[in-house]
Amino acid sequence: MGFLVNSKKALIILASLIFLTSDTFANDFKPIIVIHGGTSGLGLTKEEFTKREKVMKESLKTGQNILEKGGSSVDAVIAAIKVMEDSPEFNAGKGAVFTSDGFNELDASLMDGKSLNAGAIAMARTIKNPIEAARVVMDKTPHTLIAGEGADRLAKNSSLEIVDQKYFYTDHRYKQFQEAKKSKEVLLDSDKAKAHLGINTEPYLGTVGAIALDKNGNLAAGTSTGGTTNKMTGRIGDSPIIGAGNYANNDSVAVSCTGTGDIYIRAVAAHEVASLYKYKKLPIEKAAQETIKEVAALGGTGGIISIDKNGNVGYAWTKDKLGMYHGEARIGEEPKVFWPLAK
Numbered sequence: 521m522g523f524l525v526n527s528k529k530a531l532i533i534l535a536s537l538i539f540l541t542s543d544t545f546a547n548d549f550k551p552i553i554v555i556h557g558g559t560s561g562l563g564l565t566k567e568e569f570t571k572r573e574k575v576m577k578e579s580l581k582t583g584q585n586i587l588e589k590g591g592s593s594v595d596a597v598i599a600a601i602k603v604m605e606d607s608p609e610f611n612a613g614k615g616a617v618f619t620s621d622g623f624n625e626l627d628a629s630l631m632d633g634k635s636l637n638a639g640a641i642a643m644a645r646t647i648k649n650p651i652e653a654a655r656v657v658m659d660k661t662p663h664t665l666i667a668g669e670g671a672d673r674l675a676k677n678s679s680l681e682i683v684d685q686k687y688f689y690t691d692h693r694y695k696q697f698q699e700a701k702k703s704k705e706v707l708l709d710s711d712k713a714k715a716h717l718g719i720n721t722e723p724y725l726g727t728v729g730a731i732a733l734d735k736n737g738n739l740a741a742g743t744s745t746g747g748t749t750n751k752m753t754g755r756i757g758d759s760p761i762i763g764a765g766n767y768a769n770n771d772s773v774a775v776s777c778t779g780t781g782d783i784y785i786r787a788v789a790a791h792e793v794a795s796l797y798k799y800k801k802l803p804i805e806k807a808a809q810e811t812i813k814e815v816a817a818l819g820g821t822g823g824i825i826s827i828d829k830n831g832n833v834g835y836a837w838t839k840d841k842l843g844m845y846h847g848e849a850r851i852g853e854e855p856k857v858f859w860p861l862a863k
């Protein structure tokens with residue numbers, strides 16, 4: 521009898537040990553979420569920056585909470601992006617820029633580094649949170665990219681929140697649009713910022729992106745944008761193009777880009793970071809920097825956020841007159857937002 525009780529005790533101790541060990545392994549990865557709010561001309565005043573920093577911190581905290589509770593990188597990325605899409609400060613969702621015909625057309629994408637499944641929407645006009653529609657494409661359709669009316673219809677049929685074009689109207693984006701029309705230019709958010717052009721409009725932030733590594737070692741990436749001001753109606757940038765503006769693969773990295781999308785597509789920028797990391801064995805920071813050089817060599821400007829499968833971060837941007845507003849939050853640490861200063 522005593523023998524039986526002892527062996528039962530031994531079994532319980534053994535089971536607890538196995539449980540503890542497997543838990544330790546499961547937590548081997550220190551979760552992290554990284555975001556960007558696009559590139560912008562340098563020279564936001566402290567006050568202007570504080571407004572944006574608040575939203576970026578909220579975005580980071582939202583993603584961090586999910587990761588802290590053991591949630592997936594895909595969920596963290598979506599939640600973090602939604603916070604920025606709902607703010608008028610960024611060129612995504614609510615604060616989207618105008619097309620040459622005066623519409624707001626939204627692009628977004630999402631990639632799951634574990635399954636290599638991905639979803640994206642482009643040229644949507646009525647979806648309040650485009651990143652949620654990207655998830656619907658990924659999870660509920662056999663497709664990867666759905667554009668235009670089809671994207672709007674899919675969102676509606678999937679009970680996502682639908683808004684009319686008026687929702688996306690903001691004075692500052694309209695002003696920017698009028699300026700771009702006058703000068704017949706297609707503008708990035710970073711263009712025409714007062715710091716380097718002496719123009720008296722407040723520079724707003726741009727495209728948003730989030731990348732994350734969860735406790736199970738799964739990477740995910742998401743990007744959302746209104747594109748470029750005064751873009752041709754129907755123009756699609758890099759943000760919804762998997763491999764160009766967004767990419768995640770558990771075997772290497774998660775990446776989100778911002779900048780001259782027409783060039784990021786030709787540089788296959790997000791996948792280039794993955795390739796340089798995976799095949800050339802460059803550290804993640806270097807892989808991002810080399811990719812930005814390739815973008816710049818083609819005449820592009822912008823930035824890249826990336827994390828590798830071990831949670832190391834790699835940031836890069838074309839430094840000329842630009843800064844990339846970005847932030848990171850590891851679990852258990854205060855979220856940090858980086859505000860590039862004009863020299």
Ligand code: ASP
Pocket residue numbers: 558559611708709726727745746747748756757758759765777778779780781782822
């Ligand atoms: N990459 C975006 C696009 O070209 C714009 C941006 O990041 O500001 O649509």
